[in-house]
Amino acid sequence: DIQMTQSPPSLSASVGDRVTITCQASQDIKYYLNWYQQKPGKAPKLLIYAASNVETGVPSRFRGSGSGTHFTFTISSLQPEDFATYYCEQYDNLPLTFGGGTKVEVK
């Protein structure tokens, strides 16, 4: 199975801050990576697919980059509604595997 190592597990930030989360795959997954946002009591929501493509309707402050084994997710200017947990997912191979999540909290 492909292991997805996501960091940091949590971070504290303020509105307007730039936030960066990374995901490291245990083997080359090309660009087969998604990023999700999950708020308490809600299902995950797709933000970024194929490493860098912003899903329709998702604000442009959310960005993804990377390929191979190293990926980065960035929120350019954190908004109040962005406090949530973020996950990466690889779909290069089954089983689909997810990172452990990054909880973005209020500083």
Added chain:
Amino acid sequence: EVQLVESGGGLVQPGRSLRLSCAASGFTFDDYTMHWVRQTPGKGLEWVSGMTWASDKIAYADSVKGRFTLSRDNAKNSLFLQMNRLRAEDTALYYCVKDRASRYNSNWFFGVDVWGQGTTVIVSS
């Protein structure tokens, strides 16, 4: 609007069975690969099983292989997960999820794009 609505969760004793259902709407269900993904506070998000639109490819996580059976009824826009010989470690919130891959793609999975709200399964005596 794409919607996935799960049902069938509940409290069940170890060793017993449960059948989860997922009703899909807002998209052409029989075009897409579908999966179940579960979530627990301890283990996070874990893929359980997935199948193609035509049910000709089905895969299971090692942790459920031989105990869980995935099926779908395209005429009723529904996905099912039959869970037998349940264990305490199967306790989780189970999500029905849609894959981006359709019958027109060369690969049968392209990652999840839509999630249901989930149904909770608790395995306990």
